[in-house]
Structures are given as C-alpha cells and as structure tokens.
Amino acid sequence: MKAFTKKTIFFFSLLYIGILASVGLSNGVINSKANFKLEPNINKIVLGNSHPAGTFNDSLISNFKNLADPGDCYFYGYLKLKELLKQNPQIDTVFIEFNPKTILKWEDSKLWRKHQIPNYLPFFEWQDHYLLATSNALAYQQELIKGIVKNIKRIKENQYQYIDSIGGFRHVTASRIHAILDTITYNPKKQYKMSDIQLSEYDIKYLKKMVALGKDKNIQLIFVRSPYHKKFDARNYEDLFQAYRKAHFGTIPFLDFKDFNVDDLEFKDPEHINYKGARKFSVWFEKQSLKNE
Amino acid sequence: MLFNSIDFAxxxxxxxxxxxxxxKNNLRLQNLLIVLASYVFYGWWDWRFLSLIVFxxxxxxxxxxxxxxxxxxxxxxxxxxTSILVNLGFLGFFKYYNFFLENFITAFSFFGHKLNVRHLNIILPVGISFYTFQTLSYSIDVYRKKLEPTKDIIAFAAFVSFFPQLVAGPIERATNLLPQFYIRRQFQHAKAVDGLRQILWGLFKKMVIADNCAAVVNTVFNEPQDFSGSTLALGAIFFAFQIYGDFSGYSDIAIGTSRLFGFNLKQNFAFPYFSRDIAEFWRRWHISLSTWFRDYLYIPLGGSRGSRIKVIRNVFIIFIISGFWHxxxxxxxxxxxxxxxxxxxxxxTHRNRSHLDVVASHSRWPSFKSFLSMLGTFGLTTIAWIFFRxxxxxxxxxxxxxxxxxxxxSIPEIRPTNILVLLMIFIWIEWLGRRDLYAIETLGLKWKRxxxxxxxxxxxxxxFLFSKNEKTFIYFQF
Structure with missing residues (x-):
C-alpha cells in the first residue's frame, strides 16, 4: 500500500511539476519577446467581439486599429489591453464594445473559447489561472497542455508577432438578413427584467479591470455599442442594460450606435452589419472624429 | 458523477x-463504505432516484x-x-412508458380511433437498465438454486450499487460479484497497479477516441443529406469507433477501479472489431449483456435446440430484446x-462457433482470409450502427x-487527419494487445522503468491534448 501510494504520488507529482515548469519557462520566453507593437501613428483602438470587428473598418479611420475578435469576451480583452498598453505608449483612446448581450451569463462560457487559452496563456496573471482552474479544473489542465504545445511551437518558429492574431476588421460580404427576418418573431414591447436573466459573474469583472487599467494608465476609455437591426432581440434587454450601465459604469462615456442608420441590405444578420454597413459607418465615424479633433 | 470528471478524480x-x-481490517465496514460511496456517486447525479436502488x-x-x-x-x-415484475416494472415505466403510449396512439389512429392520452415527462434514471438486470440475475440464480441467498444486507446493497459498475456495467452476475463481498479484501500492489493501467486506457478510449470521433459523427448524422456517400461512410465508421471507445472505455475504467478496491469484474469487451464473423463479434461485444440474455432468456426459450422455426424465433427474440434494452x-x-x-x-449452418480463439493467436499478422473476414464483419456491424445512432x-x-x-x-468533404492518425495508433495498440484482457495490460511491462x-x-x-470538454458516456442513457 505504501509503495503504491508513493509511486502514484511520484507519478502525478512528476507530471504536474513537468507541466508547471514547462508553462513557466515557455511563458517566460514568450513574455519577454512578444510583440504587440502598433504603427506609431495608431493612438486609438477598439476591442470587443464580432460586433465591432465587423463595424469599424480601420482602413477608413485615421490613426485607428480594430483589434476586436469575434467571440472575444472581456477576459481576453483585458489581457490584450494590458499587453498593448505596455508596448504602445501612444495609445490615448480605447473603445470597448458594450451591449446588453455582453453583460449576460453566456459571456462567462466564452472564457473557454477554442484556442483562446493557449494563445493568451503567457499573459495570464495568477487570478486568471485561479479563475479557470476553479471553474473547470479538468478543462483547465487540458488547456494548459495545449498552451505548452502552442508556446513551444511559437518559440520553435520564432513567431512572437501577436498583432495579426488577436483581432482585426472583419470584412463580411454575406447577407442573410432577409431570410432571418422572415423567420424571427420580435416583440418590440417586451422588456426583460433582472429576475428573468442571469448576469455575467466572471467576465464582467474583467471589464471592470479594463476600466481600472485605463484609469491607471491615464487612457480615455469609451464604451461603444455597434449598430444593430431594429428587430434584434437585444433591444428587449434595453431597460435593464441601461440600468446596469448607469449603476456599474455610469462614469464611462458611452457612444451608442445601435440606431445608426443602416439599410437592411447592409446587415449580415440582425446583430452584425456587413462590409457595406461597415463602410457607411466608418466613413461617418471618421468625419465625426475629425470634427471633434 | 462522471468517470472523466474532476469530481471523480x-x-x-x-x-x-x-x-x-x-x-481495511473490517469486512462490514469495507462493505458499508462501498455502499455509502456508491450512493454518493449515484446521488451526485440525482439523489431522488437513490430510492429506486434502495427499494x-x-x-x-x-x-x-x-x-x-x-x-x-x-x-x-x-x-x-414478484422480483421480475418489480424490477422490470420500474424499467418499463421509466424507459418504455412513452414509447408504448405513442405506438398505441399510432396503432389506434391507423384504425380510425383517436386516443387522447397524456404523455408523461419522465426522466430516465441513470443506469436503471444495468442495475435492474444485475439484481434480476440474483433472484433468478437463487430461484434456480445456483446461488445461496445472502443474509448480509450490507453485502447485498454493496453488490447492487457497487459504484464502479453501477451506471453502465459491466452487468455482473451475483454468482461472480456477490461472493467477493463476503471476503475481506486485502491490498495487492500488482492488482492496484494493473487497475490504474486499465483506467488510463479506458480514459484514452473515451476522451481521445470516442469524444474526437463524436465531433465528426454529430456533424454528419445531424444533416446526412448534406454529405456525399464517402463522408457518410466515414461518419458511420467513426461512430463504430465512438461507441466502442465510449462503452469499452467505461468498462475499462469500471474494471480498473474495481481492481483498486480488490474486486475482479468480468471482461466486457474482447477486441470485438477483430472478429471474423458476427457470432464472434457477439461473443466479444458487451459480453456481460450478451451472456445475460443467453443465460436468462435464450436458453430458457430453448436456445438453438428444437425446430428450425423455433431457433429462428429465439434468435430474433434475443436480438430484438437486446436492441430494445438499449x-x-x-x-x-x-x-x-x-x-x-x-x-x-x-x-x-453450424458455423457460429468457428472462431473461438483470438485472431492470429500465434502469429503477428492475420492471414489474408482472416483480414478480409474482419473487414467484412466490421462493415456489417458498421451498417447496423447507423440504425443505432x-x-x-x-x-x-x-x-x-x-x-x-x-x-x-468520391473524396469525403470532411477529412479529419488528426483523428485518423489517432485511430491508426489506437487500432495498432489494440491489435498488439488483442490476446490480453485490455490492450495495454502487458504492453511495456518488460521495458525499463x-x-x-x-x-x-x-x-x-x-x-489532455486531444480530449474535448467533459462529455457524458453514451451508455448512461440506456
């Protein structure tokens, strides 16, 4: 019994020591070499999920970089922002997508989005490890191993450039809006109450961390809401979203483009605009920016 | 509680x-701990259904x-x-009530009568098909005087609820498992190490083979009309490996876990895809269920004795009931x-027992004839799996x-190279270990530490690398 216990403990200890050492070493190498540098003229960035990724065409907006990534939640937004601010002191304004769906419980599951943990593993803080390990220990261990493999591949290929793999403008050509509108039933009068929904428990904390980081670095943080269709069901969360925003992020400027004038054909689906909508919006956004400067 | 979860770890x-x-020094305490642990294990899923097991x-x-x-x-x-009716009554109600109801309604409406009967929203208790058969085997064996009934209620409760095999088998016979609860178990190093090895292989089968195949299988089976014949063939083959990896993986973990506690469970899968005909396949696939049906249904019905018609009837009964059990x-x-x-x-044609030994038992490779027979048998079972899935x-x-x-x-639309490579390695290791109780039982034992x-x-x-997120075992639903 003693020998069995000893051997089993030895086996697992060696396994976990090996994993931790590999994570630590490879993270260290990548951390010291990771390149998040933007062009020197870029002083504004936008972060968030597929909404801003398909909305802000950064080739039409001066000094601006779209680093939103479809499916991104605030957890990864924070990690991205932290590294970007470290290496780009010229950044003075950060736009962050904030809409009713980003405050819901569903966002917490996006922490486990495919490939994200291995991609961002070198930039995790202890709290990030703790959060993932305690919410799904088995999946966390799996992701750690995948992270080691990803790190080793990066080191082997001398690939430390991150800017191209953390987001960018998404040129969406397709439009399924008419087919979708034919099938959806939207009740404009319906408004969910707090008791009807579950709010994000973990991910939203990272939006707060982004706000704190922005303040700490003296960066202008602005929440934006990308345009969406008048029949998009996120409108049914409007009252509670506004109440939540005022209660938790009342001091953060909020640019609300949900009702930006976009034709049906400029939508991909009720919650995303396509490249035509993005062009219209980005040209307008550029003009407004120039006016304000 | 799932075997592939952190809770179980x-x-x-x-x-x-x-x-x-x-x-360790007290048999009754050992058994009592097993009962309590088993109830916690089962109650982790839904404690309300513990009452069924206790009853x-x-x-x-x-x-x-x-x-x-x-x-x-x-x-x-x-x-x-009474025992049969109580056990099968529970099983029938929880598992088959809505099925029979729907079919009665359909049958009546065929003759122009509309029945207006309410469906019940019934949750199927996990593992009910397994423990029901296990307890039934006890009553039948005692009735047949093959087994002395136990007076030790704790030992009996431990036999019924033994957590490693409670929810998805192997379905243990009372004659094999119950007597093991009468003897105080003593720790055996070699047995425990072997148990861990079998658990490891079971996890590999489930988390690497079954779960990876499942991703392709789900895509293909959800919209079969969208795929070419070659992709559908690939989907069916992947399902054959998914169901094998899933179920035999569970059995390996169950048997391995039992060995950690000093118990010996019967082998449930004996490399069925290396079978050279269907009869051999059924001697190697879900052995505990096949032999249960053989001993408690097929043989009492007359088995392969009697007229040709009777034999055909018996074979159909046993296979159809076996299908319906699922x-x-x-x-x-x-x-x-x-x-x-x-x-x-x-x-x-009396050829059902022509392959009693393992394929290529004395050689490294199968003969060409054996190879073709294996391929043919695999093809037939794969076609049948389509209905199963x-x-x-x-x-x-x-x-x-x-x-x-x-x-x-044509060339399949889906070409999951990673999974194909994993499958090749898996089949190779299974082939190497085909003479053992599980593939890696002796693999590497003579290597340096x-x-x-x-x-x-x-x-x-x-x-870790290839497993998908935690998923339940297919056989939990049966």
Missing part, C-alpha cells in the same frame, strides 16, 4: 484511502431469503415473478433485428440512401 482517492486505511435492493434481498425458506414450487415461482426507439429494434439476420445464417427511422433511411450511391467513391513511465506520460498528455 477527487472522490476516488478519498474513498480509496478510507477503504484501505480506515476500514430494488430491499425487494430482491427479501425475495432471496424467502426463496430459500420456501419449498413449494408455486410459491417460489410467485416470488420470482432504448425505446424503433431504430434500436431494427438494429437488433439486423444483427439477428447477420447471425442466423451462421447458426443455421440515428435519431429515428427516417434519419436512418436517409443516411443509408445517401451512403449507397455513386458519391461513395523510465521508458514505461514515458509511455504512460505520453498517454496522459495525449488525453
């Missing part, structure tokens, strides 16, 4: 140490003792039927019937139609 060492350190335990325990005291045949028969759906019944059709020619008959027929057309010889450790670490790392 914490639960198992706790119970293991309590068992071998706290209760079933009490009924069969009492019936067992009464059968011993009772000498009048008519009363003994009544006692046996689920209340016509797809399972057709799956069973199809296997009966495959099996009958062998039985009727399909949601309904419509989907199964759509799948079969899509499979057998010109596009069968660092090399052996490296092999186990590689398996663990592959499990």
């Amino acid at each position: 914490i639960f198992l060492p706790i119970i293991f140490f309590l068992y071998w350190i706290v209760t 079933s335990t009490l009924v069969d325990y009492t019936i067992g003792l009464s059968l011993q005291k009772e000498s009048r045949q008519i009363k003994r028969k009544a006692l046996l039927w 689920g209340a759906n016509w797809t399972f019944i057709i799956w069973g019937a199809l296997n009966a059709i495959y099996f009958l020619p062998l039985l009727l 399909a949601e309904n008959m419509h989907q199964a027929i759509l799948y079969i139609k899509g499979l057998f057309n010109k596009s069968l010889f 660092p090399l052996r450790l490296a092999f186990y670490y590689i398996v663990v790392i592959i499990i």
Whole structure:
C-alpha cells in the first residue's frame, strides 16, 4: 500500500511539476519577446467581439486599429489591453464594445473559447489561472497542455508577432438578413427584467479591470455599442442594460450606435452589419472624429 | 458523477484511502463504505432516484431469503415473478412508458380511433437498465438454486450499487460479484497497479477516441443529406469507433477501479472489431449483456435446440430484446433485428462457433482470409450502427440512401487527419494487445522503468491534448 501510494504520488507529482515548469519557462520566453507593437501613428483602438470587428473598418479611420475578435469576451480583452498598453505608449483612446448581450451569463462560457487559452496563456496573471482552474479544473489542465504545445511551437518558429492574431476588421460580404427576418418573431414591447436573466459573474469583472487599467494608465476609455437591426432581440434587454450601465459604469462615456442608420441590405444578420454597413459607418465615424479633433 | 470528471478524480482517492486505511481490517465496514460511496456517486447525479436502488435492493434481498425458506414450487415461482415484475416494472415505466403510449396512439389512429392520452415527462434514471438486470440475475440464480441467498444486507446493497459498475456495467452476475463481498479484501500492489493501467486506457478510449470521433459523427448524422456517400461512410465508421471507445472505455475504467478496491469484474469487451464473423463479434461485444440474455432468456426459450422455426424465433427474440434494452426507439429494434439476420445464417449452418480463439493467436499478422473476414464483419456491424445512432427511422433511411450511391467513391468533404492518425495508433495498440484482457495490460511491462513511465506520460498528455470538454458516456442513457 505504501509503495503504491508513493509511486502514484511520484507519478502525478512528476507530471504536474513537468507541466508547471514547462508553462513557466515557455511563458517566460514568450513574455519577454512578444510583440504587440502598433504603427506609431495608431493612438486609438477598439476591442470587443464580432460586433465591432465587423463595424469599424480601420482602413477608413485615421490613426485607428480594430483589434476586436469575434467571440472575444472581456477576459481576453483585458489581457490584450494590458499587453498593448505596455508596448504602445501612444495609445490615448480605447473603445470597448458594450451591449446588453455582453453583460449576460453566456459571456462567462466564452472564457473557454477554442484556442483562446493557449494563445493568451503567457499573459495570464495568477487570478486568471485561479479563475479557470476553479471553474473547470479538468478543462483547465487540458488547456494548459495545449498552451505548452502552442508556446513551444511559437518559440520553435520564432513567431512572437501577436498583432495579426488577436483581432482585426472583419470584412463580411454575406447577407442573410432577409431570410432571418422572415423567420424571427420580435416583440418590440417586451422588456426583460433582472429576475428573468442571469448576469455575467466572471467576465464582467474583467471589464471592470479594463476600466481600472485605463484609469491607471491615464487612457480615455469609451464604451461603444455597434449598430444593430431594429428587430434584434437585444433591444428587449434595453431597460435593464441601461440600468446596469448607469449603476456599474455610469462614469464611462458611452457612444451608442445601435440606431445608426443602416439599410437592411447592409446587415449580415440582425446583430452584425456587413462590409457595406461597415463602410457607411466608418466613413461617418471618421468625419465625426475629425470634427471633434 | 462522471468517470472523466474532476469530481471523480477527487472522490476516488478519498474513498480509496478510507477503504484501505480506515476500514481495511473490517469486512462490514469495507462493505458499508462501498455502499455509502456508491450512493454518493449515484446521488451526485440525482439523489431522488437513490430510492429506486434502495427499494430494488430491499425487494430482491427479501425475495432471496424467502426463496430459500420456501419449498413449494408455486410459491417460489410467485416470488420470482414478484422480483421480475418489480424490477422490470420500474424499467418499463421509466424507459418504455412513452414509447408504448405513442405506438398505441399510432396503432389506434391507423384504425380510425383517436386516443387522447397524456404523455408523461419522465426522466430516465441513470443506469436503471444495468442495475435492474444485475439484481434480476440474483433472484433468478437463487430461484434456480445456483446461488445461496445472502443474509448480509450490507453485502447485498454493496453488490447492487457497487459504484464502479453501477451506471453502465459491466452487468455482473451475483454468482461472480456477490461472493467477493463476503471476503475481506486485502491490498495487492500488482492488482492496484494493473487497475490504474486499465483506467488510463479506458480514459484514452473515451476522451481521445470516442469524444474526437463524436465531433465528426454529430456533424454528419445531424444533416446526412448534406454529405456525399464517402463522408457518410466515414461518419458511420467513426461512430463504430465512438461507441466502442465510449462503452469499452467505461468498462475499462469500471474494471480498473474495481481492481483498486480488490474486486475482479468480468471482461466486457474482447477486441470485438477483430472478429471474423458476427457470432464472434457477439461473443466479444458487451459480453456481460450478451451472456445475460443467453443465460436468462435464450436458453430458457430453448436456445438453438428444437425446430428450425423455433431457433429462428429465439434468435430474433434475443436480438430484438437486446436492441430494445438499449432504448425505446424503433431504430434500436431494427438494429437488433439486423444483427439477428447477420447471425442466423451462421447458426443455421453450424458455423457460429468457428472462431473461438483470438485472431492470429500465434502469429503477428492475420492471414489474408482472416483480414478480409474482419473487414467484412466490421462493415456489417458498421451498417447496423447507423440504425443505432440515428435519431429515428427516417434519419436512418436517409443516411443509408445517401451512403449507397455513386458519391461513395468520391473524396469525403470532411477529412479529419488528426483523428485518423489517432485511430491508426489506437487500432495498432489494440491489435498488439488483442490476446490480453485490455490492450495495454502487458504492453511495456518488460521495458525499463523510465521508458514505461514515458509511455504512460505520453498517454496522459495525449488525453489532455486531444480530449474535448467533459462529455457524458453514451451508455448512461440506456
């Protein structure tokens, strides 16, 4: 019994020591070499999920970089922002997508989005490890191993450039809006109450961390809401979203483009605009920016 | 509680140490700990259904003792039927009520009568098909006087609820498992190490093979009309490996866990895809269920004795009931019937026992004839698996139609190279270990320790690297 216990403990200890050492070493190498540098003229960035990724065409907006990534939640937004601010002191304004769906419980599951943990593993803080390990220990261990493999591949290929793999403008050509509108039933009068929904428990904390980081670095943080269709069901969360925003992020400027004038054909689906909508919006956004400067 | 969950990874060492350190000198305490651990294990899923297990335990325990005291045949028969009715009554209600109701409604509406009967929203208790059969085997064996009924209620409760095999088998016979609860278990290093090795292989089968195949299988089976025949063939082959990896993986973990606690469970899968005909396949696939049906249904019906018609009837009954045991759906019944059709020619021509030994038992490679036979058998079972996997008959027929057309010889739309490589490695390791109880039972035992450790670490790392997020076992639903 003693020998069995000893051997089993030895086996697992060696396994976990090996994993931790590999994570630590490879993270260290990548951390010291990771390149998040933007062009020197870029002083504004936008972060968030597929909404801003398909909305802000950064080739039409001066000094601006779209680093939103479809499916991104605030957890990864924070990690991205932290590294970007470290290496780009010229950044003075950060736009962050904030809409009713980003405050819901569903966002917490996006922490486990495919490939994200291995991609961002070198930039995790202890709290990030703790959060993932305690919410799904088995999946966390799996992701750690995948992270080691990803790190080793990066080191082997001398690939430390991150800017191209953390987001960018998404040129969406397709439009399924008419087919979708034919099938959806939207009740404009319906408004969910707090008791009807579950709010994000973990991910939203990272939006707060982004706000704190922005303040700490003296960066202008602005929440934006990308345009969406008048029949998009996120409108049914409007009252509670506004109440939540005022209660938790009342001091953060909020640019609300949900009702930006976009034709049906400029939508991909009720919650995303396509490249035509993005062009219209980005040209307008550029003009407004120039006016304000 | 799932074997491939972190909950179980914490639960198992706790119970293991309590068992071998706290209760090691006391048989009753050992058994009591097993009962409590098993109830926690089962209650983790839904504690309300524990009452079913407890009730079933009490009924069969009492019936067992009464059968011993009772000498009048008519009363003994009544006692046996009470056990059968109670156990199958629960199973029938929870598993088949809505199925029969729907089919009655359909049958009546066919004759112009509309029945307005309410469906019940019934949750199927996990593992009910397994523990029901296990307790039934006890009552039947006591009735047949093959087994002395136990007076030890704790030992009996431990036998019924033994957590490693409670929810998905192997379905243990009372004659094999119950006596093991009468003897105080003593820790055996070699047995425990072997148990861990089998658990490791079971996890590999489930988390690497089954779960990776499942991703492709789900895509293909969800929309079969969107894929070419070759992709549908690939989907069906992947399902064959998914169901094997999933279920035999569970059995390996169950058997391995039992060995950690000093128990020996029967082998449930003996490399069935290396079978050279369907009869051999059924001697190697889900052995505990096949032999249960053989001993408690097929043989009492007359087995292969009697007229040709009777033999055909018996074969169809056993295969169809076996299919129906898996689920209340016509797809399972057709799956069973199809296997009966495959099996009958062998039985009727007395060739059903031509392959009793393992393929290539004395050589490294199979003969060309054996190889072709294995491929043919695998092909037949794979076609039958389509019915097993399909949601309904419509989907199964759509799948079969899509499979057998010109596009069968086109390049598949889905080419999951990673999974194919993993499958090749898996088949190779299974082939190497085909003479053993599980594939890696003896693999590497003669290697030097660092090399052996490296092999186990590689398996663990592959499990981590290739496993999908935690998923339930397919056989939990049966």
